Amino acid sequence: MNEKKYVSTRGQQRSLDFCDAILQGIGSDGGLLVPDFELDQKDLKALQHLSYVDMATEIMTSFVGEQEKEEMRALCQKAYGQNLFPQEVVPVKQAGDVFIAELFQGPTAAFKDMALSLLPHFMTYSLKKKGEQRKVMILAATSGDTGKAALEGFKDVDGTYIQVFYPVDGVSPIQKQQMVTQTGNNVDVVGIQGNFDDAQRAVKQAFQSSALKDLCDEHHVFLSSANSINIGRLIPQIVYYFYSYMTLVNKNEIRLGESVHFTIPSGNFGNCLAGVLAKKMGLPIQKFIVASNKNNILTDFFRTGKYDARREFYKTNAPAMDILVSSNLERLVYMMAQDSQKVKSYMDDLNQNGVYEISSDLLEKIQDVFKAGWLNEDEVLDTIKTCFEQTGYLLDTHTAIGYGVYKEYQKTSGDETKTIILATASPYKFADSVYKALTDQSLSEYQAIEAAYEKTGVDIPKPLVQLDQKEILHQKVIDKDDIIHEISQKIKEMSL
Numbered sequence: 001m002n003e004k005k006y007v008s009t010r011g012q013q014r015s016l017d018f019c020d021a022i023l024q025g026i027g028s029d030g031g032l033l034v035p036d037f038e039l040d041q042k043d044l045k046a047l048q049h050l051s052y053v054d055m056a057t058e059i060m061t062s063f064v065g066e067q068e069k070e071e072m073r074a075l076c077q078k079a080y081g082q083n084l085f086p087q088e089v090v091p092v093k094q095a096g097d098v099f100i101a102e103l104f105q106g107p108t109a110a111f112k113d114m115a116l117s118l119l120p121h122f123m124t125y126s127l128k129k130k131g132e133q134r135k136v137m138i139l140a141a142t143s144g145d146t147g148k149a150a151l152e153g154f155k156d157v158d159g160t161y162i163q164v165f166y167p168v169d170g171v172s173p174i175q176k177q178q179m180v181t182q183t184g185n186n187v188d189v190v191g192i193q194g195n196f197d198d199a200q201r202a203v204k205q206a207f208q209s210s211a212l213k214d215l216c217d218e219h220h221v222f223l224s225s226a227n228s229i230n231i232g233r234l235i236p237q238i239v240y241y242f243y244s245y246m247t248l249v250n251k252n253e254i255r256l257g258e259s260v261h262f263t264i265p266s267g268n269f270g271n272c273l274a275g276v277l278a279k280k281m282g283l284p285i286q287k288f289i290v291a292s293n294k295n296n297i298l299t300d301f302f303r304t305g306k307y308d309a310r311r312e313f314y315k316t317n318a319p320a321m322d323i324l325v326s327s328n329l330e331r332l333v334y335m336m337a338q339d340s341q342k343v344k345s346y347m348d349d350l351n352q353n354g355v356y357e358i359s360s361d362l363l364e365k366i367q368d369v370f371k372a373g374w375l376n377e378d379e380v381l382d383t384i385k386t387c388f389e390q391t392g393y394l395l396d397t398h399t400a401i402g403y404g405v406y407k408e409y410q411k412t413s414g415d416e417t418k419t420i421i422l423a424t425a426s427p428y429k430f431a432d433s434v435y436k437a438l439t440d441q442s443l444s445e446y447q448a449i450e451a452a453y454e455k456t457g458v459d460i461p462k463p464l465v466q467l468d469q470k471e472i473l474h475q476k477v478i479d480k481d482d483i484i485h486e487i488s489q490k491i492k493e494m495s496l
């Protein structure tokens with residue numbers, strides 16, 4: 001009997017085992033699935049010298065059950081032990097007095113690869129375990145990085161079809177080119193006139209739509225998600241918290257058991273939530289420093305307890321974080337409050353009125369562990385320049401936000417606790433902004449890649465080399481209100 005069960009943050013979903021949780025992707029009540037069991041306390045000493053594959057195996061097993069450990073090992077080996085990542089899956093570099101965990105060494109040069117190289121294996125594993133005969137249609141909303149990583153992960157995977165929606169004017173030119181040139185016989189990439197929140201909202205609605213459910217049944221298809229709403233996206237992300245921590249231990253930068261801070265550039269909040277799970281599993285994380293761009297709704301939330309989405313949406317030079325409805329905050333509130341009724345009423349408030357406010361005792365608990373801050377676009381560019389000049393480390397626009405927010409925290413608090421910043425993407429994915437930051441000159445995206453390389457000597461990730469030469473295969477752009485229709489069209493085509 002598998003005792004690792006998952007329930008919804010909103011309390012109205014029967015409990016599911018790991019495979020059903022992965023396949024279903026989201027709670028049937030619109031909530032997000034969370035573990036309904038005490039998380040294993042990991043023995044840090046036993047993890048200290050493990051390879052990435054072995055560490056991932058240990059962590060995954062905690063969420064599936066000991067009896068499936070060897071199967072987990074085989075999946076982790078496929079994801080991290082072959083040729084998708086370099087030998088050092090997550091290098092931890094030093095930039096001045098901070099440590100930077102480079103999560104962008106995978107096939108699409110963004111941290112989403114850390115989970116999306118494993119999620120497709122979870123998915124096929126679960127399809128098989130459940131004897132599922134239907135095809136799964138994976139939906140993803142993206143503000144730039146998830147889309148490409150999900151496409152790359154799921155392309156040509158048997159039994160799956162993937163459809164990605166991205167804001168046509170809301171991602172970097174490189175991110176867009178990565179998606180619209182995607183090959184594979186089961187992929188669909190659709191631009192929308194709208195923003196990420198529009199795409200995410202429609203995708204969430206698709207899961208709740210009884211008309212779509214009927215259509216799916218008729219065509220022997222079911223829906224799942226490649227976004228961090230799927231618990232299968234979060235679990236693999238726990239591993240790099242442990243791994244980067246152990247790298248510092250093994251380099252004698254910290255003692256085993258010493259507390260550290262993590263700084264996380266945040267949008268949909270999945271990256272941070274994985275850290276919260278790592279902390280619950282015994283990783284000595286003292287604080288999470290949550291970094292935002294001008295869409296600073298998370299900063300306001302952590303400072304005031306009020307989540308107010310009734311505000312202007314900005315397009316910024318850190319587009320992957322251009323998000324106002326940060327899905328995984330729901331999981332955090334659930335985990336801190338342990339009260340699904342409360343979560344449901346907050347989410348009802350958010351959906352109906354665009355705002356909710358948590359109780360003061362809950363805020364106090366959250367503020368014990370979370371600090372938050374944000375940078376505007378000029379500050380992002382200044383930070384890239386200063387960091388490069390002072391340390392020689394080249395940040396992308398999102399990681400620069402993490403770096404800048406951390407530096408401000410360090411200055412104002414005087415807190416010198418060792419800190420790891422999660423680097424979420426290669427600087428070359430945002431080359432025009434990065435080049436502008438370094439030189440104050442504007443170049444087109446592809447010229448900026450070359451020029452930034454000339455200036456810094458930082459290697460250009462292979463997947464971005466000659467990206468501009470690739471054939472454009474996906475040109476479709478639709479209105480944000482037509483997303484559900486587009487999904488239904490694809491369901492019909494899938495069974496042809």
Ligand SMILES: N[C@@H](CCOP(=O)(O)O)C(=O)O
Pocket residue numbers: 141142143144145146147226227228229267268270271320321327
């Ligand atoms: N920043 C993301 C937005 C979606 O986040 P996810 O972690 O829920 O997939 C992106 O780059 O698409």
